[in-house]
Amino acid sequence: MTDWTNRLAGARMQVDQQFQDRVAESQFSNQQWGLIMTAVEWEVENPEDDEAARLVADTSNFGDVIPELDRIEQQVGPGADPEGIEDSNPLRRAMRKVANSVSLSNAGGGSNQEQLDEAAALVQEYAEQLQAFLERKDRWAEIREAAAAEQPSAE
Numbered sequence: 453m454t455d456w457t458n459r460l461a462g463a464r465m466q467v468d469q470q471f472q473d474r475v476a477e478s479q480f481s482n483q484q485w486g487l488i489m490t491a492v493e494w495e496v497e498n499p500e501d502d503e504a505a506r507l508v509a510d511t512s513n514f515g516d517v518i519p520e521l522d523r524i525e526q527q528v529g530p531g532a533d534p535e536g537i538e539d540s541n542p543l544r545r546a547m548r549k550v551a552n553s554v555s556l557s558n559a560g561g562g563s564n565q566e567q568l569d570e571a572a573a574l575v576q577e578y579a580e581q582l583q584a585f586l587e588r589k590d591r592w593a594e595i596r597e598a599a600a601a602e603q604p605s606a607e
Contacts, residue, residue, distance in 0.1 A: 456598035457494050460582070463591065467582045478574055479567075484521050488571050491517045494579075496599035505596045507583040509575040511568075518564045521571075 475485045491513040498504040586592040 456496070456595055456602060459591075459595060459598060460494065460586075463582060463585055463589070467578065467585050470585075471578055471581060474574070474577065479570060480521070480574070481524065484524050485574075487517050487520055487524065488514070488575065489578075492575055496596055499596045499600035499603065502593070502596070505592075507579045507586075507595075509572075509579045511572045511575055514568050514571055518567060521567065 472482075475482060478485075480488065491511070493510040493513070495508050495510050497506045497508050583592065586595055
C-alpha cells in the first residue's frame with residue numbers, strides 16, 4: 453500500500469458505512485464484499501490535472517477472489533444473511549428474496565464473468581462515492597498531489 457492510499461483509510465471507513473445499503477441491494481453478502489474490497493488496488497488517473505483527476509479501482513485481481521466468493525456462498529447458502537442485518541429490516545429481507553429468486557432462476561445461466569462485472573461496477577460506484585466524500589471534506593487535492601508525487605517521472 454502506498455502512502456497516499458494509506459491516507460484513504462479514515463475516509464473509507466466513513467464511506468463504507470454510507471455504502472452499506474448499496475451492498476445490501478447487491479448480490480454480495482457483507483463477507484463477500486469485504487473479500488472483493490481486499491482485491492482492489494486504488495489509483496488516481498491524471499492526478500496532476502484538477503479537472504480530469506479521478507479515483508479508480510484496479511480490479512485486475514478479481515479473478516483470484518471469485519472462487520472464494522463461491523465458497524462463501526456455498527458455506528452460508530444463497531441469500532443467507534450471516535450478519536443478521538436483514539432480520540430487522542423487512543424491506544431488505546424482501547429485496548434479498550427477489551434477488552435470490554432471480555439468481556436461482558438463472559442458476560447455470562450465470563457466469564463468473566457476470567459476477568466479476570457486477571463486482572467491478574459496484575467497486576467503481578464505491579470509488580465515485582469515496583472521491584465525492586474526499587472532495588466534500590476538502591481532501592481530494594491532497595490525495596491527488598500525493599498520488600502524483602508517487603508516479604514515476606517520465607524523463
